[in-house]
Amino acid sequence: MPSDLCDRSGLCGPNGDCDNNKLPACQCLTGFRPKWLERWNSSDWSDGCIHSKPLNCKSGDGFIRIGKVKTPDTTNSWVNKTMNLKECRAKCLRNCSCMAYTNLYVTRGGSGCAMWYGNLLDIKQFQSDGQDLYIRVSASEAERKKKAKVKLAIILGTVIAALLGFLLIVCSILRSRRKLKDEVKDKNLNDREDKDENEDMELAVFEFGTIAQATDSFSFNNKLGQGGFGPVYKGTLGNGQEIAVKRLSKSSGQGLHEFKNEVKLIAKLQHRNLVRLLGCCIHGDERMLVYEYMPNRSLDSFIFGMKIITDLSILSLLLLQ
Template sequence: MIYHRGNSFPFHLLGLGWDENSGNIRDLGEAKSLDTITAIQTIRDGDTIVSVGGNFELGFFSPSSSKNRYLGIWYKKIATGTVVWVANGDAPLKDTLGVLKFDSQGILVLLNSTDSIIWSSNSSQPAKNPMAQLLDTGNLVMRDGSDSSDPEKFLWQSFDHPGNTFLPGMKFGKDLVTGLDKYLLSWRSADDPSPGDYTNRLDPNGFPQLFLRKGSVIQFRSGPWNGLRFSGMPNLKPNSIYTFEFVLNQKEIYYQFELINSSVVTRMVLSPNGIIQRFAWIERTQDWSLYLTAQMDNCDRYALCGAYGSCNINNSPACGCLKGFEPKFPEEWVVADWSNGCVRKTQLDCGNGEGFRKYSGVKLPDTQQSWFNESMNLKECEMVCLKNCNCTAYANTDIRGDGSGCLLWFGELIDIREYTENGQDLYVKMAASDIDTKSSSNEKRQVRIIIPILLVVVVLLSIFLFFHVSKKRKLKREEIVRLNTERDHCISEKERDDWRKLGEVRGCENGDNHKFPVGMRVLAVDDDTTCLMLLDALLQKCQYQAVLLERSNT
């Protein structure tokens, strides 16, 4: 926590004092300068060990005006004396007679004035030559002195047992092999590191997500990891200060962040009043600056709008039912009590044409009662949900690129909220009538738009055709008939028979006028000859007994 306010040093260390001139802790006693504790060494109240780079220090301290003594780790180079880890928060020493040492089994223990153990590393692995070392990351590790610094060989480490502070390099989550749960626990108050009311831990049930609880009651939910961030933390974005990742495999599930620039000092803290905050140290002002808060507004209160309700902080009231749903108890919604949520207007009838309605830009519902498969695609996911009568919704597990993976919900959808950015798509199963109603409404709307357009087009085409035909007839009547006899070509009877098969015979009797297209080659037959002629104009006077039209222009 942040202790420094004004010019006074907020916590005191026996054997250590505050130098007002230099702004640093000055050594008043016989403090140890090494970063390790061996099997034959002890740390007494007034002794400290410092990490090799001088970033962190371990020793005994008292918060503010408290007389209780605690064993802890704090930033060495930061004048505010910010503590990041406390060993005996639930069992404070009442005097300055505490001792940190290894017992005969190679376990690190903290003894009080009566030599009773009030804290221990509780390592299950014995060590022949135990050694504890404070690393420059702020991690106190215990290993067998003969082993290397390989983290896999650590017998115990403080990073596996965080308090209220999440530091770079920590794994925040659960070891599925050993069952070790690494979570944040708030302090009772800013000056009391005893266990507080709030915990922030990763829940492995269904598709993993983070829960902030007060006691056993959920206060805030991060939403599941979607490949880029937690679904309910849209402000968690790539930045120039740190990188972050989420790991999910058969052995462990954890969230972790690492510094991009090692000179930056940042930490995440669970405050005594249950707020998850990230701070960055500003050297110029010699103070911590609030960088990010997990809970953004009232819509982050867990299940504020109840089942099938959705929260939008830009609306008034903020809560509303999903489309196709209505308040379960309308009279409660009138007085802004949304806790009982919403119910379907039309109940699902499994196998009778159900479909899905897409919601975009949302925080995914609580995934405690969910199932996931990271190798499936979205279409396969839809089919599985459609065939399962208990499935109520589906989504991608990973939204990177075109999306991948399948996440299915069973039961009520709880704790949905809408975002203006960085939300994702959710597909909610709906009754056939709800889907059809929407489709029919769209179709009617389209018909109302299309019919007037078609009527206008038909009228315009009719007008165009009328004038076009009228003009063409007028032009034909004005054409002059002229038979181009220079290009007449008489053919044999056999050729005449061939031509007759190609064309259409039109009679010419009683002086009826016949009209033929200009340039059309025709076969004209009189009493004596059969000739192939080219007409330059329309025939207005019948000169032959029969005329055979050729179908292709030449």
């Protein structure tokens, strides 16, 4: 007994496809059109459908796959249990009366061959399960279908590529914003720490411009000497005080935190026999120590500047100091 409308024999006529989920239920197979359009539109489907473009068996036809269907009525059919699907297609293509083919055994991995001759009757569409059926159409119709699939694939590929590109751009923008936000946060934190530490140093912190003006932009004429940690320049502050500026080498590898700790330590080591540290300057990667200027130069110039000297005299000078 019929379980639904599409189980009625011959409902959609020859080459019709019945689908209970569509209105109207009867549709022409792909590559076909209603034989009598007025009757078809008035729900008289008994005359069925005919090819949209006539077949030309001699010049070569093609096939269109229709998926998930109940195969046609087997009154005019032929089967072979040993042929595969490729062989089945070749045999159907050579026979001008063959209108469709498919596998005989779907559950066995797609083996065997089933072919239909003449009009195809009682094809029913399923939403799931069902079987693939290959319908004979004109070569131009098959090529058009193939081109449509290729075009659809290209469109889908382009859309997917565009979406991926858009996502990459969005991710890049978000990553850049996050990085910039972190950099600003770190900079604000460092500036706050620098400000707090400068306030806790209990020592004068000179501006870079002040030191540069005092030393005539670190002029060679103001250079007092070169040590292992960098050159020393003579300078004069705006109030007339003479200073000696030790400009630490950028390649020393000393970090800002270590430099500040060292400055704090030197500031606490005040002694009458030690040159007094007046302050420091921190500007970008510049690290400078500002000492009081010694007009009589340092002790080593008196010791090592002599041409002839004995160990005893050196010891005496050291003891005197």
